[in-house]
Amino acid sequence: MSAGPLPTIHEVARLAGVSVATVSKTLNRSGKVSEVLQERVNAAAQKLGYAPHASARSLRSGATRILGLLVADLTNPYFLRLVENIERLSSAAGYSVILCNSAEDPEREERHLAMLLSQRADGAIVIPTRRGWSGRLAALSSLPMPGILVDRRIEGLDLDSVTTDNLTLGRLAAEHLDDLGHRRVGVIMGSPEHQIARHRLDGFRTGFAERGVTLDERLIEKNNFSEMAGHAAALRLLSRSTRPTAIFATNNHLALGLLRAVGERGLSIPDELSVIAVDELPWAGLVRPGMTVVTQPSEAIAETTVSTLLRRISEGRSGMDEDDNERSIQLPPALVVRGSTAAIRKQP
Amino acid sequence: MSAGPLPTIHEVARLAGVSVATVSKTLNRSGKVSEVLQERVNAAAQKLGYAPHASARSLRSGATRILGLLVADLTNPYFLRLVENIERLSSAAGYSVILCNSAEDPEREERHLAMLLSQRADGAIVIPTRRGWSGRLAALSSLPMPGILVDRRIEGLDLDSVTTDNLTLGRLAAEHLDDLGHRRVGVIMGSPEHQIARHRLDGFRTGFAERGVTLDERLIEKNNFSEMAGHAAALRLLSRSTRPTAIFATNNHLALGLLRAVGERGLSIPDELSVIAVDELPWAGLVRPGMTVVTQPSEAIAETTVSTLLRRISEGRSGMDEDDNERSIQLPPALVVRGSTAAIRKQP
DNA sequence: TCTCATTTGTTAAACGTTTTCTTAGCGAGT
DNA sequence: ACTCGCTAAGAAAACGTTTAACAAATGAGA
Numbered sequence A, B: 001m002s003a004g005p006l007p008t009i010h011e012v013a014r015l016a017g018v019s020v021a022t023v024s025k026t027l028n029r030s031g032k033v034s035e036v037l038q039e040r041v042n043a044a045a046q047k048l049g050y051a052p053h054a055s056a057r058s059l060r061s062g063a064t065r066i067l068g069l070l071v072a073d074l075t076n077p078y079f080l081r082l083v084e085n086i087e088r089l090s091s092a093a094g095y096s097v098i099l100c101n102s103a104e105d106p107e108r109e110e111r112h113l114a115m116l117l118s119q120r121a122d123g124a125i126v127i128p129t130r131r132g133w134s135g136r137l138a139a140l141s142s143l144p145m146p147g148i149l150v151d152r153r154i155e156g157l158d159l160d161s162v163t164t165d166n167l168t169l170g171r172l173a174a175e176h177l178d179d180l181g182h183r184r185v186g187v188i189m190g191s192p193e194h195q196i197a198r199h200r201l202d203g204f205r206t207g208f209a210e211r212g213v214t215l216d217e218r219l220i221e222k223n224n225f226s227e228m229a230g231h232a233a234a235l236r237l238l239s240r241s242t243r244p245t246a247i248f249a250t251n252n253h254l255a256l257g258l259l260r261a262v263g264e265r266g267l268s269i270p271d272e273l274s275v276i277a278v279d280e281l282p283w284a285g286l287v288r289p290g291m292t293v294v295t296q297p298s299e300a301i302a303e304t305t306v307s308t309l310l311r312r313i314s315e316g317r318s319g320m321d322e323d324d325n326e327r328s329i330q331l332p333p334a335l336v337v338r339g340s341t342a343a344i345r346k347q348p
Numbered sequence C: 001t002c003t004c005a006t007t008t009g010t011t012a013a014a015c016g017t018t019t020t021c022t023t024a025g026c027g028a029g030t
Numbered sequence D: 001a002c003t004c005g006c007t008a009a010g011a012a013a014a015c016g017t018t019t020a021a022c023a024a025a026t027g028a029g030a
Helices: A009-016 A020-028 A035-048 A054-061 A077-092 A106-118 A135-140 A166-179 A195-210 A227-239 A252-265 A298-317 B009-016 B020-028 B035-048 B054-061 B077-092 B106-118 B135-140 B166-179 B195-210 B227-239 B252-265 B298-317
Strands: A066-071 A096-101 A123-126 A147-150 A160-164 A185-189 A220-222 A246-249 A274-278 A292-295 A328-331 A334-336 B066-071 B096-101 B123-126 B147-150 B160-164 B185-189 B220-222 B246-249 B274-278 B292-295 B328-331 B334-336
Touching: A009 A020, A009 A035, A020 A035, A054 B054, A066 A077, A066 A106, A077 A096, A077 A298, A077 B096, A096 A106, A096 B077, A106 A123, A123 A298, A147 A298, A160 A166, A160 A298, A166 A195, A166 A246, A166 A274, A166 A292, A166 A334, A185 A195, A185 A227, A185 A252, A220 A227, A227 A246, A227 A252, A246 A252, A252 A274, A298 A328, B009 B020, B009 B035, B020 B035, B066 B077, B066 B106, B077 B096, B077 B298, B096 B106, B106 B123, B123 B298, B147 B298, B160 B166, B160 B298, B166 B195, B166 B246, B166 B274, B166 B292, B166 B334, B185 B195, B185 B227, B185 B252, B220 B227, B227 B246, B227 B252, B246 B252, B252 B274, B298 B328
Parallel strands: A066 A096, A066 A123, A123 A147, A147 A160, A160 A328, A185 A220, A185 A246, A246 A274, A274 A292, B066 B096, B066 B123, B123 B147, B147 B160, B160 B328, B185 B220, B185 B246, B246 B274, B274 B292
Antiparallel strands: A096 B096, A292 A334, B292 B334
16 A cells, blocks of 8 residues: 555654654654653554554564474474474564474475574574484574473483373383283384383383283384384284284374274274374374374473573573573373274184 | 684785685676686685675675575475475576575565565565565566566466466376366365455366366365365265266365265275376375376476576666566466276266 | 752664775876 | 776764753742
8 A cells, every 4th residue: 555665664754753762662652652642643643554663663672572493304294293282372472473494304394493593582492303313403402592392302412302291102002002012012113212212111111011911023123214114113013923912002104004004904993903102193093993192282382482482592591500400391182082992802 | 613603805805815806706707807816715725614705795785696585385285396306496596595484374464575675685485475566576576576477376466386287287187187078077276355265167068068078067166275174075075966977176175075075885896986187186196096296397497486486586686677578378288097087887 | 959860761882895086196288 | 197087985964763961940938
């Protein structure tokens, strides 16, 4: 509508017949401004369609009200739920979110972090790449901007982190299967050099151990995290002379591969095989017997992440010294029982 | 590592023993700077870990190198693929992306647009809310910043838009089913007041009409876009005395509901019913006979969107006048045949 | 009436860049 | 020797805010 570039605070001031300082104070509700002037200012701003220039504002004030969100893998539905929730919460708190996808590539991660630094984001939320941590991630712990890790912790770094309690997650799965009488259980997991996979397995193992059951190590398939790997692993498990009566798939992609394999073998779930997976899946409703899963508390994780980061930001602003560093928050998963697991029928 | 706040261009200049102007010219490769000084500057910048202050830069230069990405529904997997591709392309072109989710809520859309305006984003990519267009969206066509619509066109606005050619999409589905001999076909679609649904149906109808087949209007289920609606509609279709031999589900959610209904009825696909859907689905590999789908060209759409917007931005910068307005780009979908459709067996 | 507080408003100085304009330096042509 | 170009470097003026410091105005107490 209006021609020419956007109006500045000066034009608002001129139209309202006051100084720019008065306009600024009015619009930010800081300082004292009389009722009558406030109205004049607001009217003028309204009429001109004034929108404060964020760059100018942050240049002067030092805060950008921007959060960086750097995700390791945008194709992972679990991360997507996190992104969605984090965006919602940040936005509600008055922060904009710059979305970055590193696609599991440390180099992209590095570049994005440099960009976020240049943008002077007030904070960064990072789901880090699997392979090692870049120097720039380490730098987050100190000065440039407060950062927080989500879902994946990095051992050596003293950065806040919010993750699922994966030990408990494994244990929940174990206890459920044990309750149903399963003793010969298979596990399809990613590489044990990744903390998450390791913790889930450890929890699973512990859960059974506490009930006096020892896992058959030969039924633990350790590979990578892809659907193909899950498929192959499942076929191996199902081809054994005495195949497991239940299988625990420790992530989304692996579960997909497992289900595909089960379908190909024509096995019926849960009659011939019980299956328990991790995370609510978008297509969960589709699978005929609904999937029994251990879910990660994605809303709670998003909420804790954002609130913790915002707290760090305000602390930093007030110059508080780093006292309670190395806060690693772990949130509890939940078991959702559906039709894909059942009590064992016959003991062959 | 380094204590205190981040270094400015002045500190780099002092360390290199030159003026700030020289540093700026060196770092931006603008203006003439002698070899030796360039090296001194780069070394100093490197040593200090200098990162240019984006706010200051854009305040002076007028460009933020930020793109707004405002999505109507982050839970839609198709939109997610768009987001992923758009982020990748923008990032490769040196732009950062501010992600906003309106969640089909016009009010949130409005707020986000105001925020993007305040941030002085260089451009905005918008998948608009279904219900009506906000005044601020209309404003995009004129001055504040160049904007482009994706996936959903808005009739009255003279804004660039990039969408799937939904007429052709419908026609492709129709021709495929006709080739297989289907004559009694059902359609499960969203509300016909939405252009997309209407176009897909029109194309579908036309495709059959061109082969001399008239659709049975009673088999066209018009509801909303939810999975629940799809499920209910499917149940209605499958309960008819003479049920259709094939069903066309015009979107993701509806297809999910349809498949659930088919499962509940214990019908076998494609022997008793052929099913064709829209869009590659994340869980496509899972469904036993793979799904036959008409896919939207999401990569091409993302590519066209970003390049068109960036062109608009540079045009705007060079002050070019709006000549070829109202560009509505439509990209062709593709048919992917899998196992969920088959030639009709018996004619009951 | 004169001071002194207290309120309300304005002036002007930052914030960290980019960029225009100016100047210094210098070799070449007369 | 003097001017004329030419190049590389620097000085300083923006860009649009916020905010500290200050001025003006008002009312109260003596």
